[in-house]
Amino acid sequence: MRRRAKAVDVVATVAAFALFLGVWHVLASSGSYPFIPSISQTLTTLVTEIANGGLLRPAGETLQVAGLGLLIAAVLGIVVGVVTGVSRAWSQVLDPLVNAAYSTPIAVMIPILGIYVGLELRGKLFIVVTFCVFVIIMNTAAGIRQVDPGLVEMARSLEMSRWKVYRTVILPGAMPQVLTGLRIATGRAVQGVLVAELLLNVSGLGYYLVIAGSSFDTPRLVAGTLFVTLLAFVVLFVVGRLERRALRWKAFEAR
Amino acid sequence: MSTVEAPVGAAPLRLRAFRQRRRGVVWTRRVLLYGAILVAWQLLALKEGPFFLPTLDAIAFDGVPAVFTQGYAGTFAESLQQLAIGLVICYAVAIPLGMLIGLSRIADRFVMPFADAFFITPTAALLPLVILVVGTGLSFRVFVVVLFAFYYPLVNTAAGVRYNVAKYRELSDSLCLSGPAKLWKIVLPASAPYVVVGVRLGLGIAVQGMIVAELWVAVGTGSLLINLGAQRRLPEFFALTGMVIVLSLALTELVRAYERRLFARHQLEVRLDATQG
Numbered sequence: 001m002r003r004r005a006k007a008v009d010v011v012a013t014v015a016a017f018a019l020f021l022g023v024w025h026v027l028a029s030s031g032s033y034p035f036i037p038s039i040s041q042t043l044t045t046l047v048t049e050i051a052n053g054g055l056l057r058p059a060g061e062t063l064q065v066a067g068l069g070l071l072i073a074a075v076l077g078i079v080v081g082v083v084t085g086v087s088r089a090w091s092q093v094l095d096p097l098v099n100a101a102y103s104t105p106i107a108v109m110i111p112i113l114g115i116y117v118g119l120e121l122r123g124k125l126f127i128v129v130t131f132c133v134f135v136i137i138m139n140t141a142a143g144i145r146q147v148d149p150g151l152v153e154m155a156r157s158l159e160m161s162r163w164k165v166y167r168t169v170i171l172p173g174a175m176p177q178v179l180t181g182l183r184i185a186t187g188r189a190v191q192g193v194l195v196a197e198l199l200l201n202v203s204g205l206g207y208y209l210v211i212a213g214s215s216f217d218t219p220r221l222v223a224g225t226l227f228v229t230l231l232a233f234v235v236l237f238v239v240g241r242l243e244r245r246a247l248r249w250k251a252f253e254a255r
Numbered sequence: 256m257s258t259v260e261a262p263v264g265a266a267p268l269r270l271r272a273f274r275q276r277r278r279g280v281v282w283t284r285r286v287l288l289y290g291a292i293l294v295a296w297q298l299l300a301l302k303e304g305p306f307f308l309p310t311l312d313a314i315a316f317d318g319v320p321a322v323f324t325q326g327y328a329g330t331f332a333e334s335l336q337q338l339a340i341g342l343v344i345c346y347a348v349a350i351p352l353g354m355l356i357g358l359s360r361i362a363d364r365f366v367m368p369f370a371d372a373f374f375i376t377p378t379a380a381l382l383p384l385v386i387l388v389v390g391t392g393l394s395f396r397v398f399v400v401v402l403f404a405f406y407y408p409l410v411n412t413a414a415g416v417r418y419n420v421a422k423y424r425e426l427s428d429s430l431c432l433s434g435p436a437k438l439w440k441i442v443l444p445a446s447a448p449y450v451v452v453g454v455r456l457g458l459g460i461a462v463q464g465m466i467v468a469e470l471w472v473a474v475g476t477g478s479l480l481i482n483l484g485a486q487r488r489l490p491e492f493f494a495l496t497g498m499v500i501v502l503s504l505a506l507t508e509l510v511r512a513y514e515r516r517l518f519a520r521h522q523l524e525v526r527l528d529a530t531q532g
Binding site: 005008009012013015016017020035089092093094096097100103104105106107108109110111112115187190191194195198199205206209210212213214216218221222224225228229232233236 | 281284285288289307360361364365366368369372375376377378379380381382383384386387388459462463465466467470471480481483484485487489492496499500503504507
């Protein structure tokens, strides 16, 4: 029964991809949609652009900004998240601000960001950090709050110092939520850097897409968009693996 | 035997007083922190001058009236119309599709790989491609709103339906309900809280989509923001930005309040079922 269900899953997924490629092929070869390049043209462009560095160079620039922004957001987010998770007073004061900031469309600030942080690296970093810091704060605080109070009580009864309780009980207990927050933030960092590269300072992969779009070079444009999807997939896959690896002890404990 | 009893309601009264005191402390802290932020803003604005940061009174007395007298509010209302059209299309497609995915494993395997691939793709990266396909008119802005918001109602509806089909399978079998009746009377009402969560998440992202689209093609509120920023008419800029942010938060909170009511009713029904069972 399970094998049959699995076979149905595989057939359905393969059929979906076949249908997608079929529709793409029909639309591209019909000639009615000149902006849709053929599959072979797109794949050839993708491979060529990866091989000659046309895509990898801007991708490196984009990932550098995303990574640096994520690092800043992680440090800031984990510190604030720990403070709001541990202290009820700080949580009551900061939570409304964090929730409001999380729901705020950050893009509205783009037209005047140049005044405050410049249009270069600092501006892009500002967008990336604001895209991801709040989700890290919320997840870290939630992780700290859900640590088993019994374990904390037990650690205190063993006369552990406050620092040791944090290091050995509270932070490891909150780790799954913290890592989930970091994983979500990684996706948001890639989103943020592309918003910055398209709307604030045209550079990196944003520059590649804008140039391809404005010169109606559709094979490059579609290849570039596909490459962004692949890049986001690889980044999230790697982060997911790291998360699973870091939480191996938790899975062992659960077993 | 006579016993001295505590006056009825004494404990709840003490509890209420304690809660009121605690709420007072929380609000005092909030007022102090938020007040400190506003004072810091005002001092910085006075120090750096209006070309860098407008004072709070300039935003309140120059910026906010300008939003209503110079036609900004009208432009913003037009942007909201596009947002509304995009959201209606998004929910009209995503919620039924989510139901189908929740009900059918084949539909799930057919649609979800694309939905997931689409979700991990930074939506902003699709803008140059979307412009080539649909142009720069109203359809572009509506399409971008749909693109930004689509995934959340789709996935939440699918999750809700899938969970409730499994949860109420025995109940619907024992009532001998037909497929549509089971769906209409049990699964869909039970999945409503999930759908509403998807609607709320989509709403927040859709406002972001509306702004990104308008900034990209420089029309509507996006164009206004670009012009006000370029001319450094900062009081008006901040008043308009405040309006967008307040609207975004208000819409999200409105749906969240409905969601809480829905969840509370749902939990009450579950408790009633348990006590009656």
